[in-house]
Amino acid sequence: MNTGPTSPEQPWPVRTVARKIADWINRLGAVWVEGQVTQVSARPGTATAFITLRDPSADMSMTLTCPIGLVRGQQPGVVEGNRVIVHGKPTFYPGRGTLSLRVDEIRAVGIGELLARIERLRRLLAAEGLFAPERKRRLPFLPNRIGLITGRASAAERDVLTNARARWPAARFRVINVAVQGVTAVPQIRTALSTLDADPSVEVIVLARGGGSVEDLLPFSDEALCRAVAACRTPVVSAIGHEPDTPLLDHVADLRCSTPTDAGKRVVPDVAEETARLRQLRDRGRRALHGWVDRERRLLDSLRSRPALADPLGPLRRRAEDIHALRDRARRAVSAALAVEQNGLTATKARLTTLGPAATLARGYAVVQRIDPAGAVDVLRSVSDAPAGTLLRVRLTDGAVHAVVSDDGADLGDNNPMASGGSGGVPGA
Incomplete structure (x- = not known):
């Protein structure tokens, strides 16, 4: 077998490349892998079963091969949607040029194990502060547009739209239908979430789904989805299942609603209540304004009735009369003083004349x-x-x-x- 370097003049044949890849992969050890079964092909009369195992949090999958008896003898059975843990060895088939995981053991993930994993993830996210009340954002009083992520033609979609429009008929929605359970749920929900978060007209996002079993609600406790919700700039409302259902998304979202019906009532105000409140505020404002006007009018009346404003020239006339009287008194006093001094001066002059030498002469x-x-x-x-x-x-x-x-x-x-x-x-x- 040629092992030298390749060139356009000396290329490797396909078989050489396939064998080299097979040799390299065969040196890999066996691994334990967890995922969700999306497809099972176990035809009667065949010795090998083919299973497609998908990552619940990412759009990735791989093919498994195993003896058909391993699939049929599994309790509970290996069916689509189940979470399993498999043990196998990566194998490359040179004839078809395909890679698969040759499985020799399959274990179903039980409800207890799923709940334990959710609890561990809950503690991890809580320690990171994703559940902290201070990071919760207030919903807008009346959002311009509401983003709704839910299943197609589902009761949850109908409940949210019906109740929201019953409270506020002009409410506008942008609805994106996604899978709300199964292996494609998390990727589709994350894509819809990023789409609505990037829309500037959407001011609140509602994630709604009806009730279901623990397995049905597993996508809403997915770590990747929880972190995506925490990273959203738009407030997110979680309306998953019924009141007893509490997936991890309820703790990460900015507002948790017990049901989709409750979400439809809380994302928009009630037009009747707001109309009544406006009427009350308008009446209060009218009464306050009338009271203020009456108070100011009384103040103006009292100010206008004061002498200074009732007869503004009266004080000036009285002061003018006082000034005239004082001026006359001053004139009389000065005249009297001048007369007295004139008489004294005349008497003194007479005495001087009498006593002076001119009189003697x-x-x-x-x-x-x-x-x-x-x-x-x-x-x-x-x-x-x-x-x-x-x-x-x-x-x-x-x-x-x-x-x-x-x-x-x-x-x-x-x-x-x-x-x-x-x-x-x-x-x-």
């Missing part, structure tokens, strides 16, 4: 002043201060005259009249 007296050579003038108080030749100024009531003291003026005394007068003066006697 008017009675016939004169004031004699001496003029010294420097031209200074002072009152002559004694005859001794006026020797002969002293220039004098005599002040009378209507003017003044000048005189010169004579030589014998001092001896004559008061009986000797003065011999000179006039403005120019007269030489001595």
Whole structure:
């Protein structure tokens, strides 16, 4: 057998490639595999049965071959939809170029084992926080469109649509029908979930299914589906089975409804209740507005009845009258004070006039002043201060005259009249 490298000039024949693959696969050891039976072919008269085993969480499958007696003698029987655990060895058949798992033992997965696995998965998801209440999102009050994932023409679909539209006739749905049990359920549900989550008009997604056995509801406890629901950006409502049924999807979803009917009632509000609530709120708003208007009107009336607003010019007039009265009083007080001061000034003037030298001069007296050579003038108080030749100024009531003291003026005394007068003066006697 040629084992050298291949080339366009030296290619391997098909048999060589098939043998090499068979040799490599035959070196693999036996394995235990779990899956869900989707097809069983055990024709009478044949020694080999063919089984298709599918992964419940992924779109993958493989072919099993086993003695036909292993299938017929299995209790319970190997039928489509059952979960089984098989022990076998990968085998490549060069003649057909196919790969299968040659099985020598098949074990059915019982209900107890399934429940135990679900419980382990429940603890795992809870530890990761997928059940935490704080990660639950509130549903929109009135979603623009509701995504519904359910079985085709199922009672669950009818319950959700009927009850939702009975409460809100304008509710809009985008329905995607999928398999809700069996090996294709999880892949189809995940595809529908991603489709609705990517639709911006869908604001809430409802997963609905009627009741069933534990095996029928197994897809809704699938780990891959639970993680897909947890990763959704759109709120998800779980309405699986009846009230006692609690698949893991109920804990991961944002809202758990006991039945599809309950889901139809909770995703939309009741138009009658909302209309009544609006009517009540409108009445309350009207009463509150009327009360506020009445209160403000009373306040305006009380403000308008106050003197400052009832007669806004009255205080100004009264203040003007007060100002006029005060001005008149001030004028009278000033006039009285001026009159008193004028009278005092007149009396003082009279006294000064009476006591002044002018009055004395008017009675016939004169004031004699001496003029010294420097031209200074002072009152002559004694005859001794006026020797002969002293220039004098005599002040009378209507003017003044000048005189010169004579030589014998001092001896004559008061009986000797003065011999000179006039403005120019007269030489001595």
